[in-house]
Amino acid sequence: MNIAAPNESTNLSPYLPDDHGLFFIYHFTADGLRTKDPAAARWTWRSYQITNMRARQEIGAEQALPAPVREAFLSPSHGCHIDFEDDWLYGDLPDLRHDFSEARGLTHFRFAFNDTTLIGARKQPLESVDKIRKAVESGSRKFPSPASLIEAVMGQSLDGMSGELDRMGDTLDGIEDRIVCDAWHNERQALVDARRHLVIIHRQMATLTNLFRHLDHSHRDDLPDPINDMATRLSHRARTLHHDGEQLQARTRLLQDELMAKLTEQSNQLLYILSVMTAVLLPMTIISGLFGMNVGGLPLVDTPFGFWVVTAISIVIAGIVYMVVRRLGRV
Structure with a gap:
């Protein structure tokens, strides 16, 4: 069943879905470059808006997808997961909302792929997906397989979260300087906001680390070598960011303890x-x-x-x- 055919002749927008809930459809040759000729394509990437009813109907009617994959796509749950079923790797992973969206923060990116097809779905514009889409359109990067593109998307997502951690580190540096210089009277709320943001990112990194560990333990013998290698690389990066997040959280707790000590001293x-x-x-x-x-x-x-x-x-x-x-x- 070719659900993309009705949309290939339309002018699709990467930010506004068409009548079928499709944002875009890209075809890739064997060397990983985009082609506008479906006959010359080795594999295809389709991106949907998961809240669109037509998109949900078309995904639900996609017979190439195993039943567990379709159920995972259409599930109302927002929990992260990743699994492997009948040569399809599918999951729901965190990503950062795009800068121009209503609220900056974490949301989810759903995907499923095999050797010839990658199906993605999202609610809001996603920063990592948009960066990879621009790289595809410009031809600056090659994606010979769906696994390489998913690794690039997740790599961009981890880069974004790493940037968030760097910014939080700079924020904590400023708070620490002001606490040391006894200009701490307005830092209590800033420290609370910083810790809340760190908790969200750290929780996602812990989730990603556990997901890749589960994938390795449950399907190590079933996964193709390229996907195994991809999962290993992403797992290592997620563990590194998880460790960085733990250090920042520990530093935040120390700053809160120091701030409370100064408040106690002032009260005394x-x-x-x-x-x-x-x-x-x-x-x-x-x-x-x-x-x-x-x-x-x-x-x-x-x-x-x-x-x-x-x-x-x-x-x-x-x-x-x-x-x-x-x-x-x-x-």
Whole structure:
């Protein structure tokens, strides 16, 4: 069943799907270059919008796809996975949304391929897919097989996540400099945002590492050598990024601990000042309370300088208390 034939004569857009939910269809020769002649093609790449109903119907009716592959494509789940079935490698892997999309962040790229066909599907524009698409159109890179193109897409995705980790490292450098220079008062929210972003990327790297490990353990004897080699290379890169993410997360936790220590120190200083003020003012409060009672027999009531005498006594007592509290604070 050739589901791409109705679209080959139309002007497809890489960002807006046609009536069949198809973004583009590219044919490749044996040497890995794009050709506009389907008869000269060794393999084909089709890209769909997975939320388009026509696209879902056509993928569901694609008899060349094994039933588990079709079910994985049409599943509402957004969890990452990768598996091998009847010579088809298929999966759902993370990628970065394109810069011009509504919100920068991680989304998913679904794919399935064998020796002659690569089918991809996505919801939003993806940065890695778009970079590889531009390389295909310009002829700057050759893709002799679907496996080589998927490796390039995942390589671009890992490069993008590596760039995100580099930017987060620079952000943490700035936060650390300001904390060390005691200009940390506005860094609490920035540190929380940085850690939240790191958790998302680190979680995806951990997922990718586990997925490639599962693929190696479950299908090592079934996978063709090129796919085995591709999975090994991608697994190594994912493990490296996973390790880098762990280091950044550990660094973020240390910065949070240092920031909390400074907040605790500042709170302690404020509490110490309040304690000193309370201790200093306590004698004055007691004396003013005693002399404020409307009872007979109060001393110095008929003395012209009674107010000043009481004030002087209060100040002397407050000074003594202050010196005692300061001495105790230094012990």
